[in-house]
Amino acid sequence: MTEEISRESMEFDVVIVGAGPAGLSAAIRLKQLDADLNVVVLEKGSEVGAHILSGAVLDTVGLDALIPDWKERGAPITTEVVEDNFFLLGPAGKLRIPNFPMPPLMDNHGNYIVSMGNVCRWMAEQAEALGVEIFPGMAASQLVYGDAGEVKGVIAGEFGREADGSMGANYEPGMELLGKYVFLSEGVRGSLAKEVMARYDLSKGHCPQKFGLGMKEIWEIDPAKHRLGTVTHTMGWPLGSNAGGGSFIYHLENNQVYVGFVVHLNYENPHLYPYMEFQRFKHHPMVADLLKGGKRVAYGARAISEGGWQSIPKMVFPGGALLGCSAGLVNVPRIKGNHNAMLSGKAAAEAAFEAIKTGRQGDELTAYEDDVRSGPIAADLKKVRNVKPLWSKYGLVASLMGGGIDMWTNSLFGLSLFGTLKHGKSDAAATGLAKDFAPITYPKPDGVLSFDRLTNVAFSFTNHEESQPAHLTLRDASVPIAVNLPKYAEPAQRYCPAGVYEVVVEDGKDPRFVINFQNCVHCKTCDIKDPSQNIVWKTPQGGDGPNYPNM
Template identity: 50%
Template sequence: MDFDVCIVGAGPAGLSAAIRFKQRCEEEGKDLSVCVVEKGAEVGAHILSGNVLETRALDELLPNWKEEGAPVTVEAKEDRFFMLTKKRAWRMPTPRQMHNKGNYVISLSQLTRWLGEKAEALGVEIYPGFAASEVLHSSRGEVTGIATNDFGRAKDGSRRDTFTHGIRLHAKATLFAEGCRGSLSEGLMKRFDLRKDADPQTYALGFKEVWEVSPEKHKPGRVWHTIGYPLDSSTYGGSFLYHMEDNKVALGFVVALDYRDPYLNPYQEFQRWKAHPKIAQLLEGGSVLQYGARTLNEGGLQSIPKLTFPGGALIGCSAGFLNVPKIKGTHTAMKSGMLAAEAAFTALSASAEASTSGSAAVNLDAYETALRDSWVWEELEREKNIRPGFKLGLWGGLANAALETYLLRGKAWSLHHRHPDHEALRPAAEFSPKEYPSPDGKVTFPLSLSLYRSGTNHDHNQPSHLKLRNPRIPAVVNLPIYAGPESRYCPAGVYEYVADENGRQQLQINAQNCLHCKACDIKDPTQNIQWTVPEGGGGPAYTVT
């Protein structure tokens, strides 16, 4: 199938790009085609975010979004920021970046579904349930589109009765909006050396639950953030708690993946946080509606790679536009998609072969120039030194954050991320095993129950999308040296060590549990785990997240 533009990923960035491209077509009377492929079973199924939306990009993209029924209705009304100790919550001044007047507490999954409807109304072709598994290249090395995964292969790779070949989608411009740690995007960064002048990306793993709480405890628009307990002062992280509509509260906990202790279990730290008296008093008597987990980019400006290559570009979290101190990335992701769409439209319009199938890939360098001249770059530059400042620990990081926020504003120097997250993990012999409390079934829960609440599902009889580059490494390196950290950092119980017929511990991969968070691809100490896409339609089924 041939298109003028192909977009990989129906998230906020990809859909904003598609909408803006078709808007430009309407404005200029051009008949150009655009398709979006999405590995989730439906648009929004894989969208997870603790989200207070800054509407700046939405205002630019769809100025009448209120009148058109966008699911953006709960205004943020109360900002509070707490330092937690084991039993107490100390209220602190709310950092300037976390002031949310004019913003909205939303479900990003619902907003993404709405954006999908807007895109389709403009003539965008959206293909949910199709996982992009391969980048297509011309003989000159240009990106010329993508191919989707085959359907109906058995676990051993053989063809089942339901086998169907994947589809090759050819395009003159291909935009990659896969989200954080996208598998194709990572391959493109290596092929075109896009990280040559950028710091290594650094990541965090975020957990989220949506609760229905007692009406008397619900305060629509209330926004809380916490730092401190249960993490130690050398581990970066924190939490959010957002009151949505209809007695729903979105809450989450974030752990930076540059932690050192292989015994740390991020899911269990999330449970400990919920059991804190300040949090538990809100949740007691309520019920969990949904659970999910996802990694997020934390590198900021210094870790943004080169964005373009022959025939395509990286947009949204594939590139990493999250503003970490602000704890917001939807508005910057959307704007990046819009700017890439503008560049693609201009390049295609200027080409004499713009409407001819199979024409040469276009150059999108104007996108990178436009983004560097936009408010996205200005915003990220202002905050660039705050997250790397926490390499100094909690108190050093807070001091640096205050200095950067109120005085330097990113103008004096640049702090850097020197090493990828997997290099931070230290041998288990340097630490002691951690004992975590048993779940109480009221506020804290076993991982198996949380996983059920994610709605995740994969056909068991398909090839595993989680590959070991060397199957021997877990038993001879990860387990004896690092105490099998993949059995703890995975938020879905995908990895576990079990005894084989000879009593030796071997790594078992339960790929059907996968939440597509990408933590394994990031944190594995030997970089032996490779995350690839499963059959389209598998994975979590988020709705209110």
């Protein structure tokens, strides 16, 4: 937009974008250090937790460091893991992988099965009690730059643009929220984080980030089959050699289970349909027996950062820092990132506090970068840094064997037989040509255990104001039909877990590429996996998107 817009501004010490575990941890720690600091948290979801989706088995090390008395304060963290299972699946059978050969870091005993949405809601209460201002339904849509090129704030709360981008009758320009430092904790592939990474070349010298697509359903099951505190992970079928990935099944309270499925997005076969792989998984006898007689009550999806240690970009830039999944701090073998997100928020807050105390602002918080690369986050991620590249290059068996040995040597001796393996090309570039791969036939969902995408999207409670500009845009509108369809069978039709993208063919007419942005659950897969890198995800107006309950 080129029109001049007059906006009011508000000044804070620290502006935080995203009320996830990283952003809320930063806010809490800042106020713990100095109650007089002015701290604001902006959340694009309709409420805190509305856009939070995670497995999740929580390692409480981050929360222990931030709020040691979280139990006494009534944190919604009560279901301790009592059983930890790993299975390798075939089409009709399973092979139990014993726990004893696995390094201790893979043990989930002492961790908790949680709803991270509810944990974040509770953390927001703790933050507000300390005086943090939290504004839900306020999407930070633009960065504000200072005269020296530093990030000095964000524009948030813009509403009322028409579909063509013009200002409607009820247009609200939003506000400039300015800070001495701006923390971006938007989660995976956030639009502002993506902008600063490009502007300041933060990925220079680091491997490209790698991603997975995580899909999750909440089921209420037969109480006779429910085993509170049981954690199960699987690998193998149905993905086989088509893609890396696996599943999780977590038994939480109220006879509910989290059923999730992760597909690594570096798969080559453009005919692969991750969502249908998830639905097919539920028909495995082990899973079908568990879910029989139950009902699905919620669905959601999001991308997961999987690059690990090698892919962490430079985390600081003039005026701000990347926190949590915006930087990619997930431990892939453990399927955990929330603990590192909290630790990163705490570390960033401490660095900002020291800087502000000495009169600094708008510079790089190098102390934060040093903490991440030498402290507990580094200790966690360095041990597992070769598991993902081994899996990507040599497959599941090599990852289990070689990755297991590598984690043991790192844990025992602090060294790796492999050194530090590099990741290959980006997930988008990994996509192969359609002509080189056979199409995959998927069984039709039965409506009992498996469901079509649009039916499931209704259980994400997603809503977007339809009159606003689409937040999913194309750099070149001709590419989907002219390039992606003949070369890659237009994989957007399949990799999107919400049915946003369609190729519509009408009698006597050329095919059309249709974007149903109202269905979007903000997973960012399209921005990541599109082989032409032609799809751009930007935040819609605040409050729109999924409204996840208990995810």
